[in-house]
Every structure is written in C-alpha cells, then in structure tokens.
Amino acid sequence: MKVLIVGSIALDTIETPAGKVVEVLGGAAVYSSIACSFFSPVQMVGVVGDDFPQAHEKIFQRKKIDTAGLVKLPGKTFRWEGKYFADLNQRETLRTELNVFDRFSPDLPPSYRDTHYIFLANIHPSLQLKVLDQARKPKLVVCDTMNLWINTARKDLDRLIPRVDILMLNDEEARMLTGEYQLARAGGSLLKKGLLAVVIKRGEHGATVFHRQGVFFAPAYPLEDVKDPTGAGDSFAGGFIGYLAKSGKQTFPEIKRAAIYGSVLASFTVQEFSLKRLLQIKSSDINQRFREFKNLVSF
C-alpha cells in the first residue's frame, strides 16, 4: 500500500565530532520517505526553492518516490544548521532559514487523496490538520510532533490528536504534553486521548511503544560508528509506517515489528552524514540487522 508523507525538505549544514557537511540533503520528509521506500511506495508532499539541486530530485526518482506533491517555489530551499556535542545526544541549532518553507501550505494532488497510510512528519499542527482535511480514506495516520508546537500551537495539536492513530514524540515532549513525569504514566495518559499507540522516542536509548494491548520496548542498536544523528527519528518513522503499509495489518505484534524495522532504519541513518548510508543499503542489509536486533534482546 502507498504511504503519503508530508514534511520538511531541507539543505542541512551539520557539524559532529566526526566532521562537517555543508548544505546536504535533509529534512523530515526526505529521511522518512527514503526509509519508507524500502517497504512501500511513497507519495511525498513538500516544498523546495528554485535552488534545489537536480541531483537530489534524481534520488527521489531512483527511490521511486512520487513527487507529484512536491512544490517548487521561487526563492531558496529551507536551510538548517546544527552542531552536535561530543556525546551526540545534544545539539545546538545554529541557524534556521525557513525560506520557501515559510509559505508552505500542503495541497494534495488528486492521486494522493485516497491513500490509506499517512505520515505527518513534524510540521505545524495546523498544516498537519490541513493534510488530513484533504485525505478521503485515511486508514492509519502516524504523526510526529515537537516541544515547539506543544508550547505554541497547543489548540491545533489538541484538535489534531483525536484524528491520529499513532503519535510519535520524545520523552521530554511526552512529559510536557501530559504533565506526567513517569513515562509509563505519560504513555497511558496519551492512549486515553483515543490513540491506538504512542511511540516515545528516546534517542540512543531506543523507543517505547505504548499500545492499548501492552508495552513494547525497541532498543537502539549499539553502534561503534555513529557519525550524525540527524534524521534518526524520521528514518524510524518512515521504516515504521512503511512496514505497516506493506503488512496491511495494525495488530500489536505487527506494530512491534514495525518499531524494530524503524529502529533498523534509524541505525543505518546515523552511521553516515545525511542520506549517505540509507542510499547504500539493500533489503538484505535491513533483514540482517533485524535479526541482530532479535539477538540483542532475546534471552
């Protein structure tokens, strides 16, 4: 089944202890779409400027990503610059240039409107709502959000969540959104809003899935060679919804496997800067690492 993905498309400048890259391909929609494409065909919604390199568009073509929903506006593409500290768990945003992203208003092409699987990457909740308003047959809506919207767009977020099936956010955001410090309580409190599941992302510590039927823990793979954590959460989300769309089932066991596939994709992303590693791997690499995840937690 096809997956509709909406979110940012960016040119990132990133410094980590492993090096620095300038204006490389990035953005939540990009990481999640490439990760998703290993499992299911992607329909991408986003905006770029007229400076967006053709080489990047070719990557979308190579991954058979439908770009009918990719709008090109006059002006510059969204740019983000960040620096990671030595332990890679914390980062500082040095510069955010919205550019054409400031005028982004997602419009679904007719061919996207009946798509069942939808991933709303982290953008303003009013834009996420606008996408859902145009979707005629949503079957599974996965939504990512962040502290900024919890603080500044709470009303939109409160209107959005009842229309979402699976919410993704990090531990700090889950605490902020619920006022509960203990993650198990935060997860339980979010489920009560009518969600099928909540995925609390914990960076290098993995992710916890709170589902109506129970709790599941997906570890992060213990890598020796993390170069750049950018895009890990979005790669997780892309692998997660891509697997569910391929499976066609939304049972708890399938959601568990989806979380592991998400972790697998995230583990590849962080091994190189930008999309480099994600564009090197094959399905066989994904399946092998899936088995390694099994070994990591089996007892």
Add this chain to the structure above:
Amino acid sequence: MKVLIVGSIALDTIETPAGKVVEVLGGAAVYSSIACSFFSPVQMVGVVGDDFPQAHEKIFQRKKIDTAGLVKLPGKTFRWEGKYFADLNQRETLRTELNVFDRFSPDLPPSYRDTHYIFLANIHPSLQLKVLDQARKPKLVVCDTMNLWINTARKDLDRLIPRVDILMLNDEEARMLTGEYQLARAGGSLLKKGLLAVVIKRGEHGATVFHRQGVFFAPAYPLEDVKDPTGAGDSFAGGFIGYLAKSGKQTFPEIKRAAIYGSVLASFTVQEFSLKRLLQIKSSDINQRFREFKNLVSF
C-alpha cells in the same frame, strides 16, 4: 552457591516527589544482599555503628544473610541524605556522614574465604582489592565502581580491573574510564582489559551487557509508580550475581538471564522507599515480572 557481598550499610534520608523518609535502611551491601538472597545465600561484609537498629539486623536474619562479616564499631552508622528531582533521573547529595565507615577495612571471616562468587559493591577500589586478596577461590568476581574512584583512585582501579570478571558502571562512568563517547566502543574497550563482560547501567533506560560473545540489552520495566530510585543499581547487581551463583554457569545466555533478573529486582526496589518492596515480594512475583520482561521485548 554462596555469594560474598561487601559494601556500604547506611541510614538514608531521602526526598523524592513521592515523599520523604528519614534514616531508613540503605547502602549498597544491603540492597544487593537482599536482592541476591532470593536466589543464593549471602555472606555480608560491612560495618555499622552502635546505633544500628536491631530491627534492621532482624531483617538480615529473616533473609538468612550470614552476618559473620558484619562488624559493629563504636560510633555512628554511615548516613547519606539525598534529594531527587521531578524526573527522578537526577539527584543531589545533601549530606554524607561517613562515621564508622571511615574506619572500614574489610576482614573476611574464615568461613567466607573459600566463597566462589563475590560482589564488590561500590567502595574504594583499595578496599575491593583487600577483599580479593583474602579470597582463596574466587570463581566469578562482579565489581561496581563510580566516577569518584575513576577520578581519585585510578591506580587502584587499574590494579583491580584485571582481577574482576564482570564490571558494572553507568554510561557516564564508562565514557570517563575509556575516553570513548560511543557506548559500544567504551564497552569494547573495557572488554579488552580482560573482562568476561561489562554491564553499562543506564537507569530508567535499562542496561547494556557487552560480552566477549556479543551485546545484550536489558530494558528497564516501564513502571507507573516509581517512588525512590535509591538502590536500583545495587538491587540489579544482587539479582544478577545471585542468579549466576544459583545457575553455576557463566555462559552468555545465563549472563543475559542474570541481567533480566537484575532488572526485575531493580524494578521492585524503585516502587517503594528503602527496602519496603523488596521485603514484600516472593519468588513468584519475581518469576511473573521476568515473564513480563520477556513480553516487553519479544517480537
């Protein structure tokens, strides 16, 4: 098989968002001994003052903990006071009164000297070495340490580690001890010192076991009712070595199961202040939560 445990015995004053307790039973040797006692008989080594309540000694008797190595000195028992912040991951030490602990020099009674399983809880590495010097037939030595000794007693620690089989420390300490920021590298670097395994404790995020044969991840149980994290790491260690002493095997699969039993015991400890919950549970509670851990990570 018996387990020799050496470490602190304390009267703790603890404040957490769930409340405050004053001069309750605590200390690394106490938490680990009680946790261990569910699996294997314990021989405890430690020191208390003449103010140590008899009710606490009765707890040791009830748990059939051998206290031949428990020395009572004139003066006051070691006291620690701490306060946890809202998310329970960080704490502040408000007061440390060493009292009789300042004169502690572990002397093994003859009946302890042939014990095969030894847990060196977190005390000065020179004292941990002194215990090993008196042990005639160590088969498995598990050792806990902390940042203070890494910074101030590095020479003793470097002499100690080659005589240890399994080292336990937290993620920050593993980074400090090895100079490696990525935990997988830190774990690998510590294994090269000749250890059988390294357990990197990550608090509410679980623990990672680096073993010569591979890596294993033991999650923390997602509890809704954490009241007091004090003693979690020591309970983990006690359950861990207690299970291995009962099993008699030190294979990687047994070490994995030991890490899960350690996590099970830690998960009970944090549900109440001091030893309260550990003193309520039975083996059947432990076995049930062990199965819940299996569900938490199986996919």
